[in-house]
Amino acid sequence: MPILWLVIVGAAAGFLATRLMRLETGIVETVAIGMAGAVIGGLVLRFLLTVGSLVGGLVGAVLGAMLLIWIWRRIRGG
Template sequence: MGVIWLLIVGAAAGFLATRIMDVKASVPATIAIGMGGALIGGMVLRMALAFMGMLGGLVGAVLGALLLIWLWQQYGPK
């Protein structure tokens, strides 16, 4: 169940992050961006926002995905 939940949250976070940052990405790339963002932002914000439960995890995942997209745009292949 944990892997399925990670895919669902990753897809949702990646979708939101790619729309906010106006990035065109395939479905697998969107899920990967969301999962990477979940790892980056989820770990940090889950501790800070522990009282918010699952919503804290989604917020952290979206923020982490936004950071990952920004880093990709700044330092990735041009």
């Protein structure tokens, strides 16, 4: 089923991409372009989400540490 889904999504993506880029290709080339684009786009998106989550995790950790320091200063009275 995943292969069939990749072909269907690839065909749709390839069709849209070739029309937006004004490229005349056959059916096989259109599907291949769409499938390759889906793989490349998925990898790029996964990379960006990973980097984004790492940065988000760092920001959250820094904010949590700042909150802990603020609480610590309130408890100690300093």
